[in-house]
Amino acid sequence: MVELDNVDRGVLHELQLDARNRTAQEIADKVDVSASTVRNRIHELEADGIIEGYHPKIDYEKANLPLQILFVCSAPPTERSEMVERILDIRGVVDVRETLTGHRNLYVEAVGTNTADTVRITDAIHESGLSIESSEILRQRRVQPFNHFFFTDPYDNEQGTDEDK
Structure with missing residues (x-):
C-alpha cells in the first residue's frame, strides 16, 4: 500500500x-x-499502479449503441475471477464488476444496437456458465470523481513541496 x-x-x-x-x-x-x-x-x-489508465467517457447512444444492459449474475466464488476474463471476451460487454461476497457477485454491463444483440449477449453469458439473476436496461450512468481523499483541507501542503519526488 x-x-x-x-x-x-x-x-x-x-x-x-x-x-x-x-x-x-x-x-x-x-x-x-x-x-x-x-x-x-x-x-x-x-x-505504483495507483493510476491504472486514462479512459474516455463514451455516450453509447450517440455512438449508435442505444441499448445498455446491466446483467446481475452469480458465479461460484472459486471460478469468479476466471469467468470475468471469459465475459470480457463477449462482443458488447464493456464493464464487469466483481463483488467480494454474496450470491449476486458479478455485474456485467453490455451495449448493443437491438434486441438481437441483447439475446446474443444473454446466450453467451449463459454459455459461459454464469447464472443471470436479473437484467435491466440502463437509462444513464453518472460517475463523479472521488473527492474524499482529504481528511483535512484540500491541497493543504503541510508536508512541503518535495520537488525531487
Whole structure:
C-alpha cells in the first residue's frame, strides 16, 4: 500500500475531474506546487499502479449503441475471477464488476444496437456458465470523481513541496 500525501490526493482529484484537458501547470496551480512536481507525482502514481489508465467517457447512444444492459449474475466464488476474463471476451460487454461476497457477485454491463444483440449477449453469458439473476436496461450512468481523499483541507501542503519526488 502506498501512503498518499495531500499533493498526491490533489493530483488524483484534478485528474479525475478532466485528465485530458488539465495541464500539469493547471493542476500545479490548484495543488500549490510546481508543474514538475505534478509531472513527477503522476509518473510515480502510474508506476505504483495507483493510476491504472486514462479512459474516455463514451455516450453509447450517440455512438449508435442505444441499448445498455446491466446483467446481475452469480458465479461460484472459486471460478469468479476466471469467468470475468471469459465475459470480457463477449462482443458488447464493456464493464464487469466483481463483488467480494454474496450470491449476486458479478455485474456485467453490455451495449448493443437491438434486441438481437441483447439475446446474443444473454446466450453467451449463459454459455459461459454464469447464472443471470436479473437484467435491466440502463437509462444513464453518472460517475463523479472521488473527492474524499482529504481528511483535512484540500491541497493543504503541510508536508512541503518535495520537488525531487
